[in-house]
Amino acid sequence: MLKVIKNRIEQGHRTSKYPKEPIDLYKRFRGMPKVEQNCPPELVQRCADACPQECIDVDSRQIDLGRCVFCGLCETLSEGQFVKFSTNFEMGTANRDDLFTHGDLPALAEHSKKHFKKLFGRSLQLRQISAAGCNACEADTNVLNTPFFDLQRFGIQFVASPRHADGIHVTGPISENMRQATITTWESVPAPKVVIASGACAISGGPFHGSPEIVGDLNKLIPVDLYIPGCPPHPLTTLHALLNYFK
Amino acid sequence: MESFLQIQNNERLARADIPHLPFFQFRNEMLAFAKDGAQVVQFFAYEEEGSMKMLAVMRTDKLYVAGCDAPEDDKFPALTAESEKFHMFEREIGEQYGLKAEGHPWLKMVRYHKNYTGKKDVFDNDYSQDIPGNYPYFTVDGETVHEVAVGPVHAGIIEPGHFRFQCCGERVFHLEIQLGYQHRGVEKLFESVPFKRLPIIAETIAGDTTIGHNLCQAQAIESLADLKVDEGASIVRTIALEMERIANHIGDLGALSLDVAFNPPAAYFGRIRGEYLNLSQILGGNRFGRGLVRPGGVTHIMGDEQRQLLSEKLAELTPEVEHVNDLIFSAPSVMARFDDTGTVPYENAEKIGLVGYAGRACGLSYDARVSFPTECYADLPANSNARTDGDVCSRATVRREEIMHSTAIINTLLEKKVDAASYIPPEVNLAPDSFVVSVNEAWRGEVSHCILTDGNGDILRYKVKDPSFHNWTGLALSLRDTGISDFPLCNKSFNLSYCGFDI
Numbered sequence A: 001m002l003k004v005i006k007n008r009i010e011q012g013h014r015t016s017k018y019p020k021e022p023i024d025l026y027k028r029f030r031g032m033p034k035v036e037q038n039c040p041p042e043l044v045q046r047c048a049d050a051c052p053q054e055c056i057d058v059d060s061r062q063i064d065l066g067r068c069v070f071c072g073l074c075e076t077l078s079e080g081q082f083v084k085f086s087t088n089f090e091m092g093t094a095n096r097d098d099l100f101t102h103g104d105l106p107a108l109a110e111h112s113k114k115h116f117k118k119l120f121g122r123s124l125q126l127r128q129i130s131a132a133g134c135n136a137c138e139a140d141t142n143v144l145n146t147p148f149f150d151l152q153r154f155g156i157q158f159v160a161s162p163r164h165a166d167g168i169h170v171t172g173p174i175s176e177n178m179r180q181a182t183i184t185t186w187e188s189v190p191a192p193k194v195v196i197a198s199g200a201c202a203i204s205g206g207p208f209h210g211s212p213e214i215v216g217d218l219n220k221l222i223p224v225d226l227y228i229p230g231c232p233p234h235p236l237t238t239l240h241a242l243l244n245y246f247k
Numbered sequence B: 001m002e003s004f005l006q007i008q009n010n011e012r013l014a015r016a017d018i019p020h021l022p023f024f025q026f027r028n029e030m031l032a033f034a035k036d037g038a039q040v041v042q043f044f045a046y047e048e049e050g051s052m053k054m055l056a057v058m059r060t061d062k063l064y065v066a067g068c069d070a071p072e073d074d075k076f077p078a079l080t081a082e083s084e085k086f087h088m089f090e091r092e093i094g095e096q097y098g099l100k101a102e103g104h105p106w107l108k109m110v111r112y113h114k115n116y117t118g119k120k121d122v123f124d125n126d127y128s129q130d131i132p133g134n135y136p137y138f139t140v141d142g143e144t145v146h147e148v149a150v151g152p153v154h155a156g157i158i159e160p161g162h163f164r165f166q167c168c169g170e171r172v173f174h175l176e177i178q179l180g181y182q183h184r185g186v187e188k189l190f191e192s193v194p195f196k197r198l199p200i201i202a203e204t205i206a207g208d209t210t211i212g213h214n215l216c217q218a219q220a221i222e223s224l225a226d227l228k229v230d231e232g233a234s235i236v237r238t239i240a241l242e243m244e245r246i247a248n249h250i251g252d253l254g255a256l257s258l259d260v261a262f263n264p265p266a267a268y269f270g271r272i273r274g275e276y277l278n279l280s281q282i283l284g285g286n287r288f289g290r291g292l293v294r295p296g297g298v299t300h301i302m303g304d305e306q307r308q309l310l311s312e313k314l315a316e317l318t319p320e321v322e323h324v325n326d327l328i329f330s331a332p333s334v335m336a337r338f339d340d341t342g343t344v345p346y347e348n349a350e351k352i353g354l355v356g357y358a359g360r361a362c363g364l365s366y367d368a369r370v371s372f373p374t375e376c377y378a379d380l381p382a383n384s385n386a387r388t389d390g391d392v393c394s395r396a397t398v399r400r401e402e403i404m405h406s407t408a409i410i411n412t413l414l415e416k417k418v419d420a421a422s423y424i425p426p427e428v429n430l431a432p433d434s435f436v437v438s439v440n441e442a443w444r445g446e447v448s449h450c451i452l453t454d455g456n457g458d459i460l461r462y463k464v465k466d467p468s469f470h471n472w473t474g475l476a477l478s479l480r481d482t483g484i485s486d487f488p489l490c491n492k493s494f495n496l497s498y499c500g501f502d503i
């Protein structure tokens, strides 16, 4: 018992003040990219050719954040002249098209479907489906339940049964072997319900795009309401998206 | 093993130098070797110019390789009939290349996909049907026997898999674990996508083993393409691998505590695990080590600033970790549940070739960092384990010890103050007609990647093996004659990878 108390004192209170107070991530963190429009075309071409995810469009000079895995290669190659990553982790969108970007996303809170805020603003229960996710997406969703993020203080909870849920949160590129289970789980959630695609995989197939063993885009199976980019999305990216879209 | 060739970890060989044996000699030598205590690192089939071949890498305290032509009629007498060590490998060979191991006691699909050759399916599956296809689960008959089925979608934020228990009341007779739901076709992608995509896929084979898998790939490519890695980069790689180990062990020890309803350590370790992930973010900008390791080096230099941040944070966290561990391991209610639960005896562990902490907790001392050291490991002290009874408590204790050992390693390396060279993506040309096998001790155990190139230096066959490929069988065995309510505890004590297994 004494040890429990001693540890309790040592651990103290660790819950972050975000979103009331901003939070700074270490400068190496790769969040929202800033895409330089005046960079020489050869350099843009070089980055586009080298990009492992083939998600840089040379003509529009946009990056598809739904496919980008934030590997940082374009920043290294262009020495920041074409792409520079900021530590801004706030990157959720309500439309797939908005993820093709120069680094300026529309404010998520204004694009939320209004009735979702009314329905789920005070209480949101989600069923998580890992559909061939590599478990980094899953792990960084799970940490929202740790004391630092303490998701439940916002009335948001991950629940065990789809029957108790208001929506699904899907990670992974949806393997062919998870196609049916994903659909069945979604069908088991009572309407009205929301669908969240989290991570490059669920949005576009991510690192596995083009594999015949995956569906690769959740939107092909069920209509998606909220997109959270990243590989994996930082827990704060997910937290920001949930708070702005539903609150 | 007279005919097998002894090789080094990450040594590039001309494929012509690999002993090519008649099938039955290949088979007999492997069996004799396995009987003498050798384990299988790699055993797979591949196709070249229309003919089917097999290749195996075995280990004692050294690595050995040999190959053979697959038998003409696409069947062969199963090695598994004589040694359990080949069990999963032969199922995989059947699934991937349509070669049937006849007399295999449990010839069931592994991941449920069409084979790569267009040959008749070994399991008579029709792949328009949903997984698990045409194959029964192992059942136990009897009036008092009942069956419990769990998954694929589980009750938490966790990957999918199916578990089928045969129980008498609360007691489990047998657990069968059916995976495959996470299959993404990783090996085929490696063989077909542009080279620039390789590290991105390697990092995502199993997210919690980002560094482990990516390191294997980077080393294999460095060997095939003659790339040198500077000392500073090696230090960063070693630190990153140990950081990955610490974060996972801490998270799991917290979860184990939660599974026996002792909540405070779970809350503390849940947060502290995040602190270690944030240290990885200081190293390379990502909590899981994504984008850090690349063929030829590392993308981010660890300079004085990062070294200082890491040392200071480690100095702050280490006593906290010790205290929380002490809290867990001195609570009688925890120990009562950990002790003698989910035991895998040494003999069984050896038979199925358990690796990593799961193996070490059973007394199999194998640690790839010691046997086949890469990066900085040859110069670093090895760990030893005090408790090796094969139960949940042993697995938890080994992991507690490994946290402290890894912390010591990182502190030693931080002292070295050697900066990595700055990263310039190198020109990569793989040597033609070559072979390399790479082995690293990731946090769960031995990860191995094997690459064969063709005459043009393109990848002919890319084989991935996650430690979970061995260890899932260990979890199934640990449940024998155990209460079904101890499943979460046993499961967490192994914490195996679904996607690493399913690739």
Ligand code: SF4
Pocket (backbone or CB within 6 Å): A050, A051, A052, A053, A054, A055, A056, A063, A067, A068, A069, A070, A071, A072, A073, A074, A075, A083
């Ligand atoms: S950070 Fe994104 S856009 Fe840049 S190279 Fe990597 S995947 Fe491509």
Ligand code: SF4
Pocket (backbone or CB within 6 Å): A132, A133, A134, A135, A136, A137, A138, A171, A172, A173, A198, A199, A200, A201, A202, A206, A207, A230, A231, A232, A233, B204, B207
């Ligand atoms: S998006 Fe990235 S982190 Fe998430 S499941 Fe896919 S590969 Fe893993």
